[in-house]
Amino acid sequence: MQRKLEKEGWLNGLPLAEVGVPVLPSFAPASAASLSLAASPTVFLVTVTCVVGSCNELGALAEETGWFSARAALEEVEGDVTELELKLDKLVKLCIAMIDTGKAFCTANKQFMNGIRDLAQYSCKDTLVETSLMKFSDTLQEMINYHNILFDQIQRSIKTQLQTFVKEDIRKFKDAKKQFEKVSEEKENALVKNAQVQRNKQHEVEEATNILTATRKCFRHIALDYVLQINVLQSKRRAEILKSMLSFMYAHLAFFHQGYDLFSELEPYMKDLGAQLDQLAVDAAKEKRDMEQKHSTIQQKAALQDYSSDDTKLEYNVDAANGIVMEGYLFKRASNAFKTWNRKKPDHIRRWFSIQNNQLVYQKKFKDNPTVVVEDLRLCTVKHCEDIERRFCFEVVSPTKSCMLQADSEKLRQAWIKAVQTSIATAYREKGDESEKQEKKSSPSTGSLESGSETKEKLLKGESALQRVQCIPGNAACCDCGLADPRWASINLGITLCIECSGIHRSLGVHFSKVRSLTLDSWEPELLKLMCELGNDVINRIYEAKLEKVGVKKPQSGSQRQEKEAYIRAKYVERKFVEKQAASVPLPEPGTKVLPPRQEEKRHSGPEKSLLAGEQGAASQRAVAVSSDEARRESLFCPDELDSLFSYFDTSSKLRSIRSSDSGIQPSTDDNREHLASTISANSLYEPEGDKQESPVFCDSKQPNPGLQLYQAAFEKNLPHMAEALAHGAEVNWVNVEENKATPLIQAVRGGSLVTCEFLLQNGANVNIRDMKGRGPLHHATVLGHTGQVCLFLKRGANQHATDEEGKDPLSIAVEAANADIVTLLRLARMNEEMRESEGLYGQPGQYSTNNHTEMQYKKCIQEFISLQLDS
Known part of the structure; x- marks a missing residue:
């Protein structure tokens, strides 16, 4: 029994604590209490030791009184443990947040380091910047590694240790508390039941007494365990908290010590770099002063200068x-x-x-x-x-x-x-x-027709354009300075030029001179023919007629460019050396009527009667005679081609009546075509003599008319006279109001010369100007059956849809004249135009490839007809 009491904490009927045997050491803080409970079979004593500056031992109290005091101490301890748990939970959460934030900081810092490395790679051309940035990024990367180590240590020292303390030790305290409260409640119930038993019921009294005794015994054991758990918790919490914080501080010590060692190694380089930066700042300040001085000097010069030549x-x-x-x-x-x-x-x-x-x-x-x-x-x-x-x-x-x-x-x-x-x-x-090497190769000009290459070879018959042009009198030397072997030409003037003079001519503008290379450009047959019709001698007789009178010396090949330029401008732009026109055009006596060229020819060669009276006679024969050489040949188009082209556009009865030979169309050699063309020419272009008398032309010999000179020379195919008229200021689109408002270009069509038309076009003639009857050059060429001129006008962009006062366009006139070649050419032109518009719809507006197969064939056909006209 004594051993049992000693085991239960009793000695000689007294609690062990009361006889000097300590239960457990007490490590309570100033606000905490350490207590020990003991119970005897008859008395329940409580001894509470409070640490409030010094230990005060409370005496044994009666059961109820002792229990009441012990209960208050227990509640104080329980409240203290609850508050401790809250503080520790909060600290653990803050630690977790700090670690997460630290890891995010490391991640952001790592990205920042990558940015520094990218900047270093960008500065690869600057060794100082690249080396410095790489060293700094490596050092900071080491610091990031140290940060990661620090956060791992913090996690182990604070988070892990304190979480273990809360989850294990405080949880044991809570479990013990639950058992203590449960047994306390059972003891209270036993006391109540024992008090309620009646004394006359001995059996119930014994039973209640036994239950109370057993309950008190169990209560003593649970109470001792609870007090033990409290004492263990009070002593352990101090060690755990201080141990965690000590580990935390040592982790920081190691972190900063590593950082100090790392930056100690980098410090010499940083000091050296600082010295270099100081020197760079000094150099930059010096450069800034120099630049400011230069800037001021430039501003002063700019203020003095007038941006002159x-x-x-x-x-x-x-x-x-x-x-x-x-x-x-x-x-x-x-x-x-x-x-x-x-x-x-x-x-x-x-x-x-x-x-x-x-x-x-x-x-x-x-x-x-x-x-x-x-x-x-x-x-x-x-x-x-x-x-x-x-x-x-x-x-x-x-x-x-x-x-x-x-x-x-x-x-x-x-x-x-x-x-x-x-x-x-x-x-x-x-x-x-x-140029000598390129002469044989002669790359085609982008502005020339691709179809001209084959025709040009046929026309030149093995000779180069250079040789053909230079063989003209005066063309072996430059027209303006006399330099031998000129290789450039002005196509609207018809002269040859040296390299330097050609450059000056280009500066005048294309309205004065159109320059082309005799060796680098491809030459259309009509252009080459035009050059052969004029030449340096002819043009110089016009533009240098009074050179000696004005006392101007013509520059030589060795003269300065400025001298040549001044002379050329005076010669072609100002026309200072052109002799004033006196009577360069044979003019009639005052009061004499000037008839149109064809009527003048008729008056001197036949009886004076109107074309209306003899339009089926003499006029028809004359028109046939004019165009007989051109008309008497086979058409370039076979009947199958004509059928295909005609069916592409129209299948009307009129077209079917003039299609191939089996449908009624006749070759160009038939007399029907010649007769019909001449008849239309007579009826359409010339009025009766009586009508002409209503609008006579009177000229005064004292007032020369360059426009009229150009008008007449165009019909006479006299290119020198035409060039002279232009030099005297003739308007290339001059209109003869007394002859149906015809232009020199229309007169050139009547004269039948393709080269004359080309000369006027090169000098700016408008191919679409029409006379009083609404007929332009294309109408007249169609009426007269001049196939070469039709091709030339189509090539120059003539409007084939324009109608005359009778509502007829060139195609209608050609169909009525049964001119198979002209009909075919006009329809080819329309087909080409339609394909241009069609391609423009699906491609870029207005764009049409000049390398298109149809376009190339069309140009080739046009050029062949022009060449045939020139050969005739």
């Missing part, structure tokens, strides 16, 4: 090392059908232009591939544009297209024009040595 010379450099003669921003007019400048989006039309490698190119952005405006500057010219609303505009004209450009000022425009002209002249000089 000397400034213009600085704008371009022909001998530039990079090959760029001149470059800068220019406004470019759009090349669409509307020819707009796109004012709503000016940045979309302003381009960076440059003259390089004998080409004019532009770019929208620096990295974009250059867009070529002019493939070869030798084949273009540049001129001022004063007839548009915008200022400072100039136009670069090539054989295939023109480009309208706008500079920012007048002096910049002059600089660009001068740069283009100088580049053209330079290109001629550079290519002069290669």
Whole structure:
């Protein structure tokens, strides 16, 4: 029994604590209480030791009183443990948040390090920057690794240890508390039951007493376990908290110690870099002062300069090392059908232009591939544009297209024009040595018809264009300076030029001179024929007629360019050396009526009677005689081709009546065609003599008329007289109001000369001007059956849909005349036009490939008819 009591904490009927035997050491804080409970079979004593500065031992109390005091101490301890649990849970959560934030910081820091490395790779050309950034990024990367180690240690020291303390030790306390409260409740129930038993019921009294005794015994054991758990918790919490915090601090110590060692190794490099930066700052300040001084000097010079011609010379450099003669921003007019400048989006039309490698190119952005405006500057010219609303505009004209450009000022425009002209002249000089080799190869000009190559070979019969043109009297030397072996020509003037003079002619503009190479360009037969009809001697007799009178010395081949340019401008633009017209055209006596050429011829060669009376007689025979050489040949088109072409357009009865031989159409050699063509010519072009008398032409010999001279010379096929009339100021589109408002081009058609028409067209004649009857050159050529002229006008863009006062277009006239060749040509032209429009619908508007097979065949056919006309 004694051993049992000792085991249960009793000695000689007293609690062990009361006889000096400690139950458990107490490590309670100032606000906590350490207690021990003991119970005897008859008395329940409570001893509570409170640590409040010093230990005060409470004496044994009666059961109820002791229990009451012990219960208050237990509640205080329980509240303290609950608050401790809350504090520890909060600390653990804060630790978790800190670790997560730290890891996010490491991730962001790592991305920042990657950015530093990217910057270092970008600065690979700067060794100092690259090396420094790589060293710094490596050091900071090590710091990120140290941070990760620190966060791992914090997780183990704070999170893991404190969570273990809360989940294990405090949970045991809570479990013990639950058991203690349960047994306390059972003891209270036993006491109540024991008090309720009646004394006369001995059996119930014994039972209640036994239950109470057993319950008290169980209560003593549970109470001792509960007190033990409280003491264990109170002592362990101090160790766990301090141990966790100590580990936390050591982790930081290791982190900062590693960082210190790392940066100690980097510190010498950082000091050296700082010294270099100081020197760089000094150098930058010095450079800034130098740049400010230069800037001030440039501003002073700019204030003194007036951007004169000397400034213009600085704008371009022909001998530039990079090959760029001149470059800068220019406004470019759009090349669409509307020819707009796109004012709503000016940045979309302003381009960076440059003259390089004998080409004019532009770019929208620096990295974009250059867009070529002019493939070869030798084949273009540049001129001022004063007839548009915008200022400072100039136009670069090539054989295939023109480009309208706008500079920012007048002096910049002059600089660009001068740069283009100088580049053209330079290109001629550079290519002069290669012209002999290129003569045999002779690359086709982009503005020439591709069909001309075969026809040209037939026409030249093995001879080159250079040889044919130079064999004309005076053409073996330059027309303006006399340099031998000229290889360039002005096709509208009919003269040969040297390289330098050709460049000056280009600068005059195409309305004064159209320059073409005799070796680099392909020559159409009509152009070559035109050159052979004129020549340097003929033109110089006109444009240098009074050269000796005015006392001007003609420049020689060795003269300065400025001298040549001044002379050429005076000769062709100002026409200072042209003799004033006195009576270059044979004029009738005052009061004498001037008849149209055909009527004049009729008056001197036959009886004076109207064409109306004899339109089926003499007029018909004369028209047949004029065109007999051209008409008496076989058509170029076989009947099957004619059937196919006619069926493409129309299947009407009239067409079927003039289709192939089995349908009624006759070859060009039939007398019916000649008679019908001559009849239509007589009826359509000439009025009766009585009608002509109502509108006579009177001329005064004292007032020469260059337009009339050009008008008459065009019919007479006299190209020198035509050139003289133009030199005297004749308007190429002059209208004879006394003869149905006919033009020189219409007269050239009546005269039957294709070369005369070509000369007028090269000098700016309008192919679509019509007379009073609404008939243009194409109508008249169709009426007269001049197939070559029809082809020439179609080639020059004549409007074949225009109708005369009778509502007839050229095709209707050709159908009535049963002229198979002209009908076929007109229909080919319409088919080609329709295909152009069709392709424009599905491609870009207005775009039609010049390499299209149908287009090439059409051009070839046109050129063959022109060549046949020239051969006849």
